[in-house]
Amino acid sequence: MRIQPRRYRHTLALATLFAATLATSAVEAAVLFELVVDPSSPTPFSDATGRHTLVADGLAAGPPGVPAGGGTVVATNVLSPDGRRAALFTAGWLEILSTPATENDFLFAEDQNLTIEFWFRSAGNGAYDDDPGNPDRMHAIGFGDTANNLDVDLGDNDLAPPASQETALWTYFGSDGEIAITDPRIDRSFYLDDAWHRYSLVRTGNLVTVYLDGAIVGTAAYSGPLGSASASARNFIGRASLLTEMAIIGPPGLFPWFGYISGVRVFDEALPPPTSVPSLAPVAAIALVGLMVGIAWTGLRPRAAALGLRD
Numbered sequence: 001m002r003i004q005p006r007r008y009r010h011t012l013a014l015a016t017l018f019a020a021t022l023a024t025s026a027v028e029a030a031v032l033f034e035l036v037v038d039p040s041s042p043t044p045f046s047d048a049t050g051r052h053t054l055v056a057d058g059l060a061a062g063p064p065g066v067p068a069g070g071g072t073v074v075a076t077n078v079l080s081p082d083g084r085r086a087a088l089f090t091a092g093w094l095e096i097l098s099t100p101a102t103e104n105d106f107l108f109a110e111d112q113n114l115t116i117e118f119w120f121r122s123a124g125n126g127a128y129d130d131d132p133g134n135p136d137r138m139h140a141i142g143f144g145d146t147a148n149n150l151d152v153d154l155g156d157n158d159l160a161p162p163a164s165q166e167t168a169l170w171t172y173f174g175s176d177g178e179i180a181i182t183d184p185r186i187d188r189s190f191y192l193d194d195a196w197h198r199y200s201l202v203r204t205g206n207l208v209t210v211y212l213d214g215a216i217v218g219t220a221a222y223s224g225p226l227g228s229a230s231a232s233a234r235n236f237i238g239r240a241s242l243l244t245e246m247a248i249i250g251p252p253g254l255f256p257w258f259g260y261i262s263g264v265r266v267f268d269e270a271l272p273p274p275t276s277v278p279s280l281a282p283v284a285a286i287a288l289v290g291l292m293v294g295i296a297w298t299g300l301r302p303r304a305a306a307l308g309l310r311d
Helices: 005-027 244-249 281-306
Strands: 031-037 045-047 052-057 072-079 085-090 093-098 114-121 138-143 150-157 166-173 180-182 197-204 207-212 215-221 235-237 258-267
Touching: 031 085, 045 052, 072 258, 114 138, 138 258, 150 197, 166 207, 180 207, 180 215
Parallel strands: none
Antiparallel strands: 031 045, 031 258, 052 093, 072 085, 085 258, 093 235, 114 197, 114 258, 138 150, 138 235, 150 166, 166 180, 197 207, 207 215
16 A cells, blocks of 8 residues: 555644654753853852852861962863863862742752752862871762751762772762762772763652763662751852761861862753763654554544544
8 A cells, every 4th residue: 555645744743743742841850050150250150040149168277288268169161071161179169059048949858859960070189188088088069968968079988888998989868978879989089080070860759870971870769858948058069068077077077179060950850861962762762653653544544534534
């Protein structure tokens, strides 16, 4: 039977529209925070959503190799692989303040889906050492408080048993790090190679998955809340969450970042695993189904006409 394009063009057009709508809705998620770096702007660090104000802080007392008065955060024209400008940290940090101060949309309820992603590039922290047992430890981000925190650090000794285990990447949540996802690599300086790496954390229900450069680092079950209900909760880029490390090692207890961070984004939904090139597979699959439906309907048209049905 010769297929007449005229016979199924309306069905195929509807199927294609349906496929495009479904594919778009499948990846749609609200952006809660997006770091924008612009060295030419009077406000070089900002949030693309307008929900937050970013304040650059420094240490009250300089660590070894860093002048007293604190570290710095500098807006640069250095681009991460996704084309976004990067912030350069030297023991300073960015504090994320809710705008207005009565709001805090970094509070995630139990089993609430979320995605956090960013790019980083670091060669390590040089002479800095605020904990003799962790000379290379640095935090890329720190959200929430000591009870419901979410922290991501590199170059660390894993505090969970066995205590002597080193980890190149440590993501922990819910207080003291007993619930964590660690990189299996023993060399804790593995990612401190002055090259760009892409980090992504995705929580779907109670399943948390960490990806690095598109590959799964590990998973953990955590259904508790993340963040803080307090509008004054301090969330950071370039250091640990407010009190978590203070309680463990005392001041400064910040584990500040040395190197570049770019493209920090927080979403209210679990996004697909990150890849270097956006995948068109879902769109292609849905479009193929639509095409098959259209062709099948073409074959059924004669029978439908015999029954008095029209398209």
